[in-house]
Amino acid sequence: MEESSLKNKLEELRKNYGITQEELAEKMEVSRQTIISIEKERYNPSLILAFKLAAMFRVPVEEIFIYEEE
């Protein structure tokens, strides 16, 4: 997928929360590969998925996803 300037702390948050990629994928109704790609910053999620992730970890979206200007 395309290079992005969007960094994220998803892996860190997920590990703190104590759930696996598969479990998170199930909760978010996406594939495990999508979670892996987001964590590796190869794929930028849709706004809906970003908000769903933020709601699940009970943090603001900008705390998970950090936009960095080139």
Place this chain on the structure above:
Amino acid sequence: MNKKSVGLTGSILGCLIGLLMLILGLYMEKYMNTPDLLGAVIGALGIILLQLSVTNTSEVLLKSKYPEVNEKKNREMRDERNMIIRQKAAEKTNYAMLLVYSFIIFTLLIMDVELYIMLLMAAAMAAHGGLSIFFYNYYEKKM
């Protein structure tokens, strides 16, 4: 009748029709004086229908037996990343097919084939282009 029953009935019906077409095709090829390849074509269509129906039947049965597998498959289908990948693949295929059409038309031109075949290919290419424009406009208005 629920969705599963309808799917299963349709698949079994497809199997039977496919099998009948296959037998008819073989019978025509062996015992009847039918035009060239007619029996073979009917038989081949029968095999295709039979294969698709058998696949569909097994899918319907597996879905009911292993709901978790079905759920995972549905999730994979609805997954946003997979949808983007499919869209990108379709876009690349679209461009590639325009090149393929052009190449085929050019080859047919060199081979000096009959005009109606050329026109058929040109019509297919025009339909491809027309559909691309139509769907582009459709989604441009929708989004």
